Amino acid sequence: MTRIGNDLGGSQSLSTQVFKKLEQAILTNELKTGDSLNELKISSQLGVSRTPVREAIKQLEYEGLVKTVLNKGAVVVGISEKDIEDIYTIRGYLEQLAVRLAIKSLDLAALGRLREIVDLQEFYLGKGDLVKAHLLDSDFHAMLYEMSDSRPLTQTLTSFHNYIQRAREMSFQSRGRAEESIREHRAIVDAMERRDVPAAEKAVETHILNARHNLMATRAGKAAEGVE
Template identity: 30%
Template sequence: MKKKPIERHQTLREKILETIRDAILCGVLKPGEKVAEPELAERFGISRTPIREAFRQLESEGYLTVIPRRGAVVTALSERDVKEFYAIKAILEGYAARMAAKNLSDRDIDRLESINDKLQQLANEGDVKTFYRVHNEFHELFIRAAGNEKLAELINQLVMKFNRPRLASLSLPGRMQISVDEHRKIIEAFKRRNPDEADNLVRKTASIGGQLLIQSMAREEGREPTEKSVLDQMVDI
């Protein structure tokens, strides 16, 4: 008898999370804009408790900032935030790839190729949400293969807090295909058991994601990006 309310609660919570995430990513909710509890409570016909729980989850993912006596507002991302996140991500995941190049089994590499084939299909279909989930599986596989639990924990804590910029980056035109193409290069480095190449490629992939997002942010603000388009740079990578 106790299971039904819990199941319903979780379902509603997920709906709230998805509604707010989509509104932020699509630009319906702007940076600094308040996300009102009463409106969501009325829309879903529920109390404010599951809404506040959803807010805490979205705050941990970097979508919202909960301010005392003001409530939840959409977190404003700065170029500095994006640069710092992708710089740290590049270092940590690059090191993980370096270690994984020595540890990945042939079966692991086959699995990476299978995941990337799925990503190619999702990129063709334009399914960003599923792409994002499967994309995480690709990175999680080689990070686990690095054999360093503390490193895996650090990376997980970092990327969980920056889900929003990562998903926003993958949503940009052409970004999913770039990711698939870069993954193919990383897989080849793993096949060659080349730690240096794997490290460098993973770092470059993170750098591409950060640069694309910064360029998109600049255009949204009516500014011209200071650097040439990442797509133009791809011929050099």
């Protein structure tokens, strides 16, 4: 089994921290489909007892990332390339709908806040703080969804966004991708300000395609590291 880093710590429960650690390893392909999750080995690697590991594995099974196999125990189901393709394809269509609805009844105050988020992203990126720049990425999309003024759409998009959030954290560690993502955000805001629906939809499409490509490349890199 791939060795998992033991950088746990914070206010969350141990089981939650272990869950997030394992979930990230699965979503980034460090833990691959078919890998067995040995409670004893994981608890030893993370420096925790087996109880939080057992609880984390149960949560992973609930999320559909792990399944119990007879005589093997917990085995990684993972998230396939097709899953990622499907998630980003659906997310792309829905985010295009979100900007279309947002422009239809454009809230200029909300648009101003959206632009402020992009400005802050540039500020923190300039200071080399990729963590804060990434947190603001989530704020950008949350604000965009809210501007659609559609609760069902917002809930659906938030679910997609959160599902791959920890995998995206890894891909955002590249300064090049962070800079590209911020430029894409600004293109979306500029098109919305002009009330140019086709341009806004195209900007969203470009952003989603590039994000998907970068995540796939990150996963491939993590998988290669696991082989070495």
